[in-house]
Amino acid sequence: MPLLLARIDDRFIHGQVTVGWCRKLEPDHIVLCNDEIAADPWQRRVYASSVPPRIRVWVRDRADTAALLGDGPEALPAGEGAVLLTGGPADMLDLARRGVPLPAVNVGGMHIGGGKRELLESVYVDRTDVASLRALLAAGSRLTAQTVPGTRAVEIDRALLDALEETR
Amino acid sequence: MLCGLVVTHGGIGKELVRVVELVLGPVPGLAAMTNSGKSVQDLIDEIRAWTAANCGAPGDGLLLFIDDFGGSCANAAQIAAIGGTPARVLTGINLAMLLDFVTWRDTLGLDELPRRLVEKGRDAITALGPVQEG
DSSP states (O other), X not given: OOEEEEEEETTOSSHIIIIIIHHHHOOSEEEEEOHHHHTOHHHHHHHHTTXXXXXXEEEEOXXXXXXXXXXXXXXXXXXXXXXXXXXXXXXXXXXXXXXXXXXXXXXXXXXXXXXOEEEETTEEEOHHHHHHHHHHHHTTOEEEEOSSTTSOOEEEOHHHXXXXXXXX | OOEEEEEXXXXXXXXXXXXXXXXXXXXXXXXXXXXXXXXXXXXHHHXXXXXXXXXXXXXXXXXXXXXXXXXXXXHHHHHHTSSSSOEEEEESOOHHHHHHHHHHTTTSOTTHHHHHHHHHHHHTOOOOOOOOOO
């Protein structure tokens, strides 16, 4: 099962994903990984209802997401493409640690919130986020900030994270 | 009387509300909110906070107007609509709908008004062509 896009986006399924990325990548599946949403039938329904009908949506917690994206019996069919969404870098890191191969991670939207600082336009982070991004880099993921295809992609590397932390 | 909150991308909602107030004068219990720069959770929290502050009287309900179905505004509104003040979510907001909302919100209830507004909103969408003669 090729992972066409692994994206960190605290809005999960919205226009940038359904219109922007899905038109270009034409995935068969969207996998929304979030423990809280997966445990709430109403939220699951809301997100599942907001994608184009051709695409199958899976709202799963971290353990089940790892199983869907792994190579065991619960994995999505080989030959079908998926877009993976997590709400933050910690969940993405957790999936990497569960063995999901993540050579590239797209950082789509991490919005401003309590105590967060601007790393890039539309990417706001706190210390935990930075630690998770660093761990993803250390695990071999390439991190790129890009909202939708066709816009400028900005590399998130150690130097960028160092520069933010030095100004603290 | 029903409250109204217009939740949209960018400044669409704010302008719609402004134009409605140009036409009808100040409308208490009607406001707009943008999703710009907000996570879904931020938007849910903001909708709930506004509702608690502006829509609290017993018997009141809330209509949430959204620009487009299937985006962060619609997702946040549907999640925020659960629990607390009774609410309905309508997508495809246009000026006709919002004007009609203000006109009828103290007459019709939370179940009748959304039906009327969907009808009015759709009626306002039309292709204007050359007038048929003869």
